[in-house]
Amino acid sequence: MEAPNSAADKPPAARRRGFWARVRHHSGELFLTGPSFLWMVAFFAVPTALVFLLTFRPTLPDGGIDTTGWTLATWAGVAMPNYPAIVMRTVWLSFAATALCILISLPCAFAMARARAKWRSVMVGLVILPFWTSFLIRVLAWKVLMHPDGAVSTFLHRTWTVFGCSFRILEPQTTLLYNSVAVLVVMVYTYLPFAILPLYAAAEKFDFSLVEAALDLGAKPFRAFFGIFVPGIRAGIISAVLMVLIPALGSYVIPDIVGGPNSEMVGTKICANAMGNLRNLPHASALSALLMLGVLVPPGLAWLVLRRRHIGAVDTDVVAAMDGPTNLGNSGGRRRNGVRS
Numbered sequence: 001m002e003a004p005n006s007a008a009d010k011p012p013a014a015r016r017r018g019f020w021a022r023v024r025h026h027s028g029e030l031f032l033t034g035p036s037f038l039w040m041v042a043f044f045a046v047p048t049a050l051v052f053l054l055t056f057r058p059t060l061p062d063g064g065i066d067t068t069g070w071t072l073a074t075w076a077g078v079a080m081p082n083y084p085a086i087v088m089r090t091v092w093l094s095f096a097a098t099a100l101c102i103l104i105s106l107p108c109a110f111a112m113a114r115a116r117a118k119w120r121s122v123m124v125g126l127v128i129l130p131f132w133t134s135f136l137i138r139v140l141a142w143k144v145l146m147h148p149d150g151a152v153s154t155f156l157h158r159t160w161t162v163f164g165c166s167f168r169i170l171e172p173q174t175t176l177l178y179n180s181v182a183v184l185v186v187m188v189y190t191y192l193p194f195a196i197l198p199l200y201a202a203a204e205k206f207d208f209s210l211v212e213a214a215l216d217l218g219a220k221p222f223r224a225f226f227g228i229f230v231p232g233i234r235a236g237i238i239s240a241v242l243m244v245l246i247p248a249l250g251s252y253v254i255p256d257i258v259g260g261p262n263s264e265m266v267g268t269k270i271c272a273n274a275m276g277n278l279r280n281l282p283h284a285s286a287l288s289a290l291l292m293l294g295v296l297v298p299p300g301l302a303w304l305v306l307r308r309r310h311i312g313a314v315d316t317d318v319v320a321a322m323d324g325p326t327n328l329g330n331s332g333g334r335r336r337n338g339v340r341s
Contacts, residue, residue: 048292051285051288051289051292052285052289054281054282054285055074055075055282055285055286055289056070056071056072056074056282057069057070057071057074057282058070058071058073058282059074059280059281059282059283062279064279064281065281065282074282074283074285074286075286077283077286078283078286078287078290083269086264086265086266086269087266089180089263089264089265090249090265090266090267091249093180093183093184093187093248093265094187094245094248094249094251095245096184097184097187097188097191097244097248098191098195098241098244098245098248100184100188101188101191101192101194101195101240101244102195102199102237102240102241102244104188104192104195105192105195105196105199105240106199106230108196108199108200109196109199109200109202109203109233109236110203110225110229111123112124112196112200112203112204113200113203113204113206113208114208120204124197124200127193127196127197127200128193128197130193131193135190135253136253138189138190139186139190139253139254139257139258140257142182142185142186142189142258143177143257143258146176146177146182146258147176147177148175148176148177152176153175153176155169156168156169156170156176157169157170157171157172157174177258177260178258178259178260178262178263179259179260179262179263180259180262180263182258182259182263183254183255183258183259183263183265186254186258187248187251187254190254191243191244191247191248194240194243194244194247195240195243195244196240198236198239198240198243199233199236199237199240201236202233202235202236202237202239203229203233203236206229206232206233207232208229210228210229210232211224211225211228211229214227214228246295249266249267249291249294249295250266250267250291250295251265251267252265252267252268252270252271255267255268256268256271266287266290266291267291269284269287270284270287270288270291271284273287
């Protein structure tokens with residue numbers, strides 16, 4: 001009687017192909033992605049490398065860049081005592097704006113996807129309508145609204161009388177401008193369309209019969225929404241978070257216009273060093289490099305954690321016997337003990 005775990009029953013061991021063999025195998029995909037790859041290298045990778053190199057150049061007294069030497073003084077200057085508070089303010093404002101945008105956008109995307117077809121285009125048009133106006137004009141409009149003589153400030157400072165009792169929503173000495181709350185409000189208004197659109201794109205493809213089935217089985221609407229609908233559009237939520245969080249971290253116009261000295265963000269300091277009276281381009285480059293690292297390192301770490309989900313880089317004998325290029329995609333399953341399951 002043959003042993004159940006004999007060598008004949010074991011699946012073939014995985015065989016790693018060479019670099020050029022993988023290139024020939026994916027030649028079609030490489031041809032299609034080549035132009036976009038070159039575009040990213042020319043307009044993203046090269047400028048990013050130049051910014052990092054600029055951080056090691058000395059600064060001339062007139063604000064120029066000394067290209068004859070190298071120094072680490074710029075990175076030493078980044079460790080200024082007030083920078084940790086600015087970085088923490090940037091992080092919490094960006095994450096708070098992202099969370100508020102997602103919370104507001106989820107029901108909006110749900111309603112837009114459930115609406116009749118003739119109303120969906122109208123709703124999408126209303127979402128993108130603010131983009132027809134200059135971003136700077138929209139931020140300045142909020143400054144006018146929240147000005148002490150503006151409509152919003154006048155309404156909130158007005159004395160109301162109800163059943164003989166007088167009250168105010170805000171005290172007269174409370175100002176709406178030049179604080180972190182004003183920056184947060186304008187950031188949510190500005191980046192809200194960037195969250196609604198990807199969530200709506202994901203919700204439009206969602207099978208709403210799953211929500212109806214959950215309701216028929218006794219689930220409350222709140223539980224059906226967050227237990228069925230939200231996990232079903234997880235990819236859209238990830239896209240919306242990235243679309244809001246990345247520009248929010250680098251925001252400089254909003255805190256500069258509606259914020260104050262106590263509402264500075266990293267983008268404001270970069271702009272002040274690059275285009276202000278200081279003209280310290282290496283210092284601005286160092287701050288930009290830190291901001292880029294803060295944006296790129298977390299996704300990079302996530303990619304390293306998830307890289308165990310292998311797609312199309314290892315061939316078994318079955319794949320090697322196939323004629324022509326074959327893209328397994330996700331059909332190959334996870335690698336377990338060197339063999340696809």
